[in-house]
Amino acid sequence: MLLCDFLRHELHAFAVHVGCEHGVCGACTILIEGRAVRSCTQYAAQADGADIVTAEGLAPPGTLNEVQRAFMKHHALQCGFCTPGILCSVAHFLRQTPEPDERRVREMLSGHICRCTGYTSIVTAILEAAAMMRKGS
Amino acid sequence: MKPVAFDYYRPQTLSEALELLADKGDEAVILAGGMTLGPMLNLRIVRPRAVIDISRIEALQTISVTGSVVVTGAGLTQSEALSSEIIAREVPLLAMALPWVGHFQTRNRGTLGGSVAHADPSAEIPLALVACGGTVVLQSRWGQRRIGARQFFVGALVTQRRPDEMIMALEWPRSAPDAGHAFSEIAQRHGDFAIAAAACTVRLAKPDRVEQLVVGIGGVEDRPVAIDVSSFLGQAPGEMAAKLSEYAAASVSPMDDRSASAAYRTALTKVLVERAVNSALSIARLQRGRLQ
Ligand code: FES
Ligand code: FES
Secondary structure: OEHHHHHHHHOOOOOOOOOOOOOOOOOOOEEEOOEEEOOOOOEHHHHOOOOEEOHHHOOOOOOOOHHHHHHHHOOOOOOOOOHHHHHHHHHHHHHHOOOOOHHHHHHHHOOOOOOOOOOHHHHHHHHHHHHHHHHHO | OOOOOOEEEOOOOHHHHHHHHHHHHHHEEEEOOOOOHHHHHHOOOOOOOEEEEOOOOHHHOOEEEEOOEEEEEOOOEHHHHHOOHHHHHHOHHHHHHHHHOOOHHHHOOOEHHHHHHHOOOOOHHHHHHHHHOOEEEEEEOOEEEEEEHHHHEEEOOEEOOOOOOEEEEEEEEOOOOOOEEEEEEEEOOOOOOEEEEEEEEEEEEEOOEEEEEEEEEEOOOOOOEEOOOHHHOOOOOOOHHHHHHHHHHHHOOOOOEOOEOHHHHHHHHHHHHHHHHHHHHHHHHHHHHHHO
């Protein structure tokens, strides 16, 4: 069983979206041991014992993290299909690259396909969230 | 889509993995990061009876420097390689190729060994290994074979690996401190497979004499190739990039397929070789200046 199917159908982590099912679109991106990876090109058995965070777990229930707030403010989502995957990627990316420039953000985003928002607002939101997080810490 | 049903094995040690491989051979596929095999399984392009997951074998995830080579375990992820200081210092060509490999999210899981084993003609890691003159270390229950990268890749997705062997490590010759390296590529979108890519390494003996020169080309033929550039050794680097790019474009036998025509690949070879050679030369000049 694919890891994404296990997370959705067995654990009901519905923020794990499934688009292409072969590693291309990024919708199914989650954090395994803190690293952003596809969950459609892995099997549930492979993740045995691993620490997994889906978009549901990026902020305490009922709250939004800095990145999620910036996405809301800048209209960085429309249908929201691509969003949970992007949020997981951003969590890892900003930990590794706390002061990204636009080029690096766009390079990281090349691993996600968004069919409605048009990327510009997503880039703006990520850059602003990064600045806010730097101020906060 | 979903893969066909298969038996899943997750050996903890190398010897367990080799035992399984000896036993299952043809019916088994080796799964490391799954960035290539995963899609192929899901699309049912491969329908194995057994999948041997080597991603938890720690002995395959090391980087070490021994004498004149850097040895990377087959299971080392592309992102670990990209953040390694050893690789940045000792194998700069690989460090330059890695940002072109897939995306941030796929490099977090994709491995060096997996890319080499899959042998896509346009993949960057095989090209870097060929250009460096590196070696593939193959291991089976019966012994070890070491094959030069330039012989290892036979054709598109075809290598010298036998079904009972697995890639254990890759050996990358350490770069000379005064060498200049460069990697250039054209793809449809960043992170897609290259339509064409070029790698270059150059060393200057004196400011006006080329001492060592390598030009590698990926995505153009059915496997990554190193062009025979011996006639350029000992020459002055002045007009070299332009001449070499003509020469490289004339020496390749390009593929012709849906992603690009043969004529376009030849044109790209010329442009990319010129870019790579120019930028490797300027780095080599800087390095020479710095070391003197
Ligand atoms: S569903 Fe996993 S990358 Fe598209
Ligand atoms: S918001 Fe609709 S796909 Fe990105």
